Amino acid sequence: MVKRTEEEKRLLEKAFRFLPGGSLGNVMFSNDDSFIVKRGQGSKIWDVSNNEYIDYLMGSGPMVLGHSHPSVVKAVLNAIENGSTFFTTNESAVMLAEELVKAIPSADKVRFTTSGTDACFQALRIARAFRQRDKVLKFEGGFHGSSDYSLMSNPPHQLYDFPKSEASSAGVPRVIEELVIVAPFNNIDFTTSIIEKHHHELAAVIVEPVQRILPPMPGFLEGLREITSYYDIPLIFDEVVTGFRMAYGGAQEFYGVTPDLTAVGKIMGGGFALGAVCGREDIMSVYDPSQAKPDNLVSQIGTLNGNPIAAVAGLATLKELKKEGTYEYLWQIGRELRDSLDTLCRQAEIPAQTSGVDPVFDIIFTNQTLTDYRSTLTANNQLNNLFRSLLQKQSVFRGPQKFYPSLAHSIEDIQYTKKAFATVIEQVLEFTDSTD
Secondary structure (H helix, E strand, C coil), X not given: CCCCCHHHHHHHHHHHHXXXXXXXXXXXXXXXXXXXXXXXXXXXXXXXXXXXXXECCHHHCCCCCCECCXXXXXXXXXXXXXXXXXXXXXXXXXXXXXHHHHXXXXXXXXXXXXXXXXXXXHHHHHHHHHHXXXXXXXXXXXXXXXXXXXXXXXXXXXXXXXXXXXXXXXXXXXXXXXXXXXXXXXXXXXXXXHHHHHHHHEEEEEECCCECCECCCCCHXXXXXXXXXXXXXXXXXXXXXXXXCCECCHHXXXXXXXXXXXXXXXXXXXXXXXXXXXXXXXXXXXXXXCCCCCCCCCCCCCXXXXXXXXXXXXXXXXXXXXXXXXXXXXXXXXXXXXXXXXXXXXXXXXXXXXXXXXXXXXXXXXXXXXXXXXXXXCCCHHHHHHHHHHHXXXXXXXXXXXXXXXXXXXXXXXXXXXXXXXXXHHHHHHHHHHHC
């Protein structure tokens, strides 16, 4: 049993007193599982009570090198002596923009933001300006941050007939439902029929190449590229998660499908607040007053856009990722963890499976085939929460969803995690037996 010091108990009380739900809005657990992070190093984090955890949340993905990586720390410390932000073009931002253009197949130009949410929002805005149309198509259950447009049918409260969308959060104007239509992920025939019907009013199609933990079926992304190209509709890849994780050039490099615009964040900022929208020069020109017409010029201003501290952290991270064997290792340890979980569940006859791609995956407690959001509704969320809670008691930390392997996870970390999996799956089996 994890022990909590009086100091951490007091901090937890303050968290629930001063923060809604006691959290930052990202990770919300029960009081019994809540803790306050004190520090992180490599693959580990420690709470205020000095309990150590192998971390698979990894800041929700950006810490692909691990916490406090020496190269990133050194770069940031050197940079901060020269100023933390300037609100004007700076050397590090220019260098990072150049590297993004080299790395990302769809990138001709780059505009920085401070988050993946804003990068997706900006991608939609410039597509609307470029196409001079208002409606966008997204996929049911797809997550593109917390803007009004992204929080449509993510997840839906009701399963309407496609392509009707539904606001998934209070505070989103109902009128947005008229501007966003939704399609089922991985169903290219259905999606094509929707696009054919609405192509004249669509500004863009936005998709996560791997939707949460659902990989694309063969031909799906290729089909999207074909139908959007046919109607000259900008295709946006939300690569906030997959960018620089599946491959150096992201999912578009891995799958060989190039969109028109790409939203990136997380890894490219090295753990600091940074995102970017990258894309075709003609679409990106709507940001340029010297090229855009008055009716399609887009204003985009942000105090910390492209700030030099985040830029140098990103540059240091990307430099490490270009080293030989980086992605082979990331895929290898992810596969080893997935194989372990799948084998344990199969042997225990627990209806569960891993889903996703090896560098980012999750366990889903269902034996049904997973292809789209509605297929995930067959999952037993009670078992998922139990699994996560029990795993944390084994000093292995996973967020509400997804395992994010990192280059800092050692072979010893993987072996310990596999033993923890075995213990927890046995406990889950005992729970299911007791409730039958």
